[in-house]
Amino acid sequence: xxxxxxxxxxxxxxxxxxxxxxxxxxxxxxxxxxxxxxxxxxxxxxxxxxxxxxxxxxxxxxxxxxxxxxxxxxxxxxxxxxxxxxxxxxxxxxxxxxxxxxxxxxxxxxxxxxxxxxxxxxxxxxxxxxxxxxxxxxxxxxxxxxxxxxxxxxxxxxxxxxxxxxxxxxxxxxxxxxxxxxxxxxxxxxxxxxxxxxxxxxxxxxxxxxxxxxxxxxxxxxxxxxxxxxxxxxxxxxxxxxxxxxxxxxxxxxxxxxxxxxxxxxxxxxxxxxxxxxxxxxxxxxxxxxxxxxxxxxxxxxxxxxxxxxxxxxxxxxxxxxxxxxxxxxxxxxxxxxxxxxxxxxxxxxxx
Ligand code: SAM
Numbered sequence: 001x002x003x004x005x006x007x008x009x010x011x012x013x014x015x016x017x018x019x020x021x022x023x024x025x026x027x028x029x030x031x032x033x034x035x036x037x038x039x040x041x042x043x044x045x046x047x048x049x050x051x052x053x054x055x056x057x058x059x060x061x062x063x064x065x066x067x068x069x070x071x072x073x074x075x076x077x078x079x080x081x082x083x084x085x086x087x088x089x090x091x092x093x094x095x096x097x098x099x100x101x102x103x104x105x106x107x108x109x110x111x112x113x114x115x116x117x118x119x120x121x122x123x124x125x126x127x128x129x130x131x132x133x134x135x136x137x138x139x140x141x142x143x144x145x146x147x148x149x150x151x152x153x154x155x156x157x158x159x160x161x162x163x164x165x166x167x168x169x170x171x172x173x174x175x176x177x178x179x180x181x182x183x184x185x186x187x188x189x190x191x192x193x194x195x196x197x198x199x200x201x202x203x204x205x206x207x208x209x210x211x212x213x214x215x216x217x218x219x220x221x222x223x224x225x226x227x228x229x230x231x232x233x234x235x236x237x238x239x240x241x242x243x244x245x246x247x248x249x250x251x252x253x254x255x256x257x258x259x260x261x262x263x264x265x266x267x268x269x270x271x272x273x274x275x276x277x278x279x280x281x282x283x284x285x286x287x288x289x290x291x292x293x294x295x296x297x298x299x300x301x302x303x304x305x306x307x308x309x310x311x312x313x314x315x316x317x318x319x320x321x322x323x324x325x326x327x328x329x330x331x332x333x334x335x336x337x338x339x340x341x342x343x344x345x346x347x348x349x350x351x352x
Pocket of ligand 1: 184212217218347
C-alpha cells in the first residue's frame with residue numbers, strides 16, 4: 001500500500017510583512033482583491049475515493065484533537081463575518097457529512113452570523129437522512145459533486161458503487177428546501193461521452209449543473225495537461241445534443257461562465273479553472289480542517305489560527321493574523337509557469 005501524506009505546507013511562524021498594507025478591516029491582498037467568500041474544511045475523511053482527488057486508501061487521519069471544534073469554527077466564522085467582511089460561508093472537506101456534529105457546526109455558525117449565506121459542498125452521501133436537520137440548523141444551500149449518472153462509470157471514478165445514494169441525497173436536499181441545488185461535475189476523459197446525459201438529467205431534476213476543469217490537485221499525482229478535458233472540448237461534446245448560447249458570468253468573481261441550453265430557461269455553467277483562470281477576480285479565503293488560513297488553493301503558505309485560538313488570543317489578534325495571511329496571497333495559480341510545482345496539500349486535504 002502506498003502512503004500518501006496529507007501534505008505538510010509551510011506553516012508561517014512569523015507574521016508576514018504587511019508594511020504596505022492599507023489599514024482597512026477587510027481581507028485585502030497586495031493585488032487589490034478582497035476576499036469575502038470563506039471556505040471552511042471540516043475533515044480530511046471522505047466516503048468516496050474519486051481518482052482525481054483522493055488516494056485509494058484515503059488521506060492519513062487528522063488526530064481528533066487537531067480538528068477544529070464546532071465552537072472554534074463558529075468563532076472563526078464570527079470573526080470573518082463581523083471583523084473581516086466575509087459575506088458567505090461554505091463548508092467542505094474531505095466530506096463534511098463525515099462529521100457527526102455537522103448540524104451542531106451549522107447551527108453555531110448560523111447563530112453567530114445570522115443572515116449570512118451558509119452552504120455545503122458535498123458528495124451527497126448521507127444527505128438523504130440529514131438534509132432536513134441541516135436546513136433546520138440554518139443551512140441555506142448545497143452543491144453536490146456528481147460527475148456522471150452512469151452507475152458503472154460512477155463506480156469506476158469514485159471507486160465506490162454508490163450512485164443511488166448520491167441521487168437520493170440530491171432529492172432530499174431539494175425536498176428540504178436547500179435550493180438552488182447545484183451539481184458540480186469534474187470533466188474527465190472517462191465521463192465525457194456521458195456529459196450530455198448528465199445535462200439532460202440535471203434539466204429534468206431541476207438542478208443547476210456546472211462542469212469544472214480538472215486541476216493538478218489529485219493525491220495520486222497523475223494529472224497531466226495533455227489529458228485535460230478543456231471547457232472548449234466539453235462544450236463541443238454538449239453541442240452535439242444541445243443548442244448553447246453564451247450568457248457570461250453572474251458576477252465578475254463568479255468562476256462559472258454560463259450558457260443557456262436550448263433557449264432556456266435552464267443553463268449550464270463551465271468553470272475553466274485551468275484554461276481560463278479566474279484568479280484575478282478570486283475572492284476566496286480558506287480555513288483548513290486543522291485551522292490554518294490558506295489564501296490560495298495553490299499557495300502552500302498557511303497561517304495557524306488554531307494555535308492562536310487555543311492560546312486565548314482575542315478576536316482582534318486573530319483577525320490581524322488572518323488579514324496578514326491574505327495580504328500575502330499570490331497573483332494566480334501559476335500552472336502556466338515553467339517552474340510550476342504542485343502544492344503539498346491535495347484538494348481533499350485543502351477543502352475544495
Ligand atoms: N466531498 C465533498 C464533495 O465531493 O463535494 C467536498 C470536498 S471535494 C474536494 C470539493 C470539490 O472539489 C468537488 O466538487 C470535487 O469534485 C472537486 N475536486 C476534487 N479534486 C479536484 C481536482 N483535481 N480538480 C478539480 N476539482 C476537484
